[in-house]
Amino acid sequence: MKNICLLLWLALPGWEQQQAYPPAKVDYGDYEALVSEVRDYRAQRLVSLDDFLQKAKDPHTVILDTRSKVMYDYKHVKGAVHLDFSDFTQAALDDLMRQYNGTATRILIYCNNNFEDRTQLSGMDRAFITKAATPGPPVSPGDIAEESSPAGKDYMTLALNIPTFINLYGYGYRNIYELAEWVDVNDPRIEFEGTSVLNRQ
Template sequence: MRILPLTLALLATPLAAQDRGSPLIDYSGFRELTAEVQPVRSERLVSLAQFKARAAQPDVLVLDARSAKAFAEGHIAGAVNLPLPDFTAESLAQVIGANPDREILIYCNNNFTNNRRPVMTKALPLALNIQTFINLYGYGYKNLWELGEAVDMDDPRVGWVKSI
């Protein structure tokens, strides 16, 4: 019987490795990645003034990973949009370019105190910055910097613009 060796092989595989789900999902790998990212991210949080100064440098990318609709309703001037659900190796390379060491600045809803469209505050542990930073880092983009404070999107220093 050919089924028996496969069944025995699956039973011998530790449950942690299987994660009892799709073989295309690696929760243990995600936990390892987040542990690696945590100290890096904590050193890469910048003030609004630092964020704006970095954004003004040549070849620096300001990436907004919110939905296309939220981006169109308002974003930091000069930002480009690639929604987090659309992150793949290919889509990131297309937006970021060929240089994986390119400096990337990120921000999300939870960087703004307004709590109104298009920056509705997310649950703190689910702030989009966290997932965006982890995903970019995991795809090999490690020159990441994150807006590390909460500001009013109506503050002229932010440079908020609307596409619609």
């Protein structure tokens, strides 16, 4: 037994040297080309809240929430379905959209950076924390909210809408519309669902 263990131990360095893996299935060039292709297309698919809500009335339209399941459960636009962005695959999207109109399904998307709560001093709604990077030392969400006015912008937005749009397009879904406004969650035109909404009733 000792001899076998010794032979295995001696063989390991050679195995490690011989083992060669192919490159990971990651291609920055492919993604860069896709981003370039999507740029102008997306610019024509940005809609106001009124248009977003009007389109949502169509039975072949799906409101897609790609935030985490935790945040979706906590609060989401009424009627939205959930598929975490990190779970996007061809099969997962096809299975979901098969319930509607396949690749022709009209998809409405939104993310954290579409909503604020103007009744709060920080402007933040816990369910929709603004995704933005600021230069310098770490800051609190409230600090980002204060810096988020159009004038004097000194932050970089990292909204989930953009990678969501790009990936949907890449997976063959082109009938996408993105909410383009920064909406107050207290606006009576829009309704929300989730545990936080139930707890307030």
